[in-house]
Amino acid sequence: DVKVTQSSRYLVKRTGEKVFLECVQDMDHENMFWYRQDPGLGLRLIYFSYDVKMKEKGDIPEGYSVSREKKERFSLILESASTNQTSMYLCAARGTEAFFGQGTRLTVV
Amino acid sequence: QKEVEQDPGPLSVPEGAIVSLNCTYSNSAFQYFMWYRQYSRKGPELLMYTYSSGNKEDGRFTAQVDKSSKYISLFIRDSQPSDSATYLCAMLETSYDKVIFGPGTSLSVIP
Numbered sequence: 001d002v003k004v005t006q007s008s009r010y011l012v013k014r015t016g017e018k019v020f021l022e023c024v025q026d027m028d029h030e031n032m033f034w035y036r037q038d039p040g041l042g043l044r045l046i047y048f049s050y051d052v053k054m055k056e057k058g059d060i061p062e063g064y065s066v067s068r069e070k071k072e073r074f075s076l077i078l079e080s081a082s083t084n085q086t087s088m089y090l091c092a093a094r095g096t097e098a099f100f101g102q103g104t105r106l107t108v109v
Numbered sequence: 110q111k112e113v114e115q116d117p118g119p120l121s122v123p124e125g126a127i128v129s130l131n132c133t134y135s136n137s138a139f140q141y142f143m144w145y146r147q148y149s150r151k152g153p154e155l156l157m158y159t160y161s162s163g164n165k166e167d168g169r170f171t172a173q174v175d176k177s178s179k180y181i182s183l184f185i186r187d188s189q190p191s192d193s194a195t196y197l198c199a200m201l202e203t204s205y206d207k208v209i210f211g212p213g214t215s216l217s218v219i220p
Binding site: 096101105 | 141143145150151152153154155158160197199201207208210211212213
């Protein structure tokens with residue numbers, strides 16, 4: 001079974017903190033993605049990566065950065081967390097079809 | 110016009126009913142089509158994947174693609190309460206290489 005694992009299911013962070021969300025896949029896929037999902041807004045693409053050390057901005061990259069040092073690991077970084085970044089964050093890895101992690105529900109207080 | 114449109118529901122049906130979930134799209138370059146099921150507070154789970162017009166069946170689930178009408182459907186036969194979830198359609202244009210998701214349809218199957 002394919003596996004995408006996100007490091008945390010639930011996180012609570014304070015405004016201004018630097019936050020790291022980690023994602024690991026065991027499928028040897030080159031393509032990895034970070035989305036956030038909010039009620040009424042659906043899935044919105046933050047960043048994606050086609051290869052190690054490569055990154056591309058998605059539709060809503062402001063306030064986020066990413067790191068892909070190894071093929072299997074794709075990290076999302078919130079440089080200075082704000083309350084409007086409270087959301088469900090989903091990592092995905094893709095060949096043709098995309099497989100998702102279980103999600104991280106982040107609350108910024 | 111959004112690239113992918115999907116009725117958000119909520120859709121409520123009695124157990125055993127046939128459910129039809131639909132998406133329309135505007136980009137004729139989409140070549141791959143997927144359906145995901147997402148339970149509350151969980152990540153989306155891939156249900157069906159197809160790249161051609163026509164039907165693809167997997168157990169109680171049938172995915173249908175009509176590229177000429179830019180319309181895809183997911184049918185669920187003999188629906189069960191465990192099918193209660195949000196269903197997202199997704200599409201991929203190979204040259205563009207990004208997956209575009211519909212907003213999801215919330216389904217409740219009432220025992």
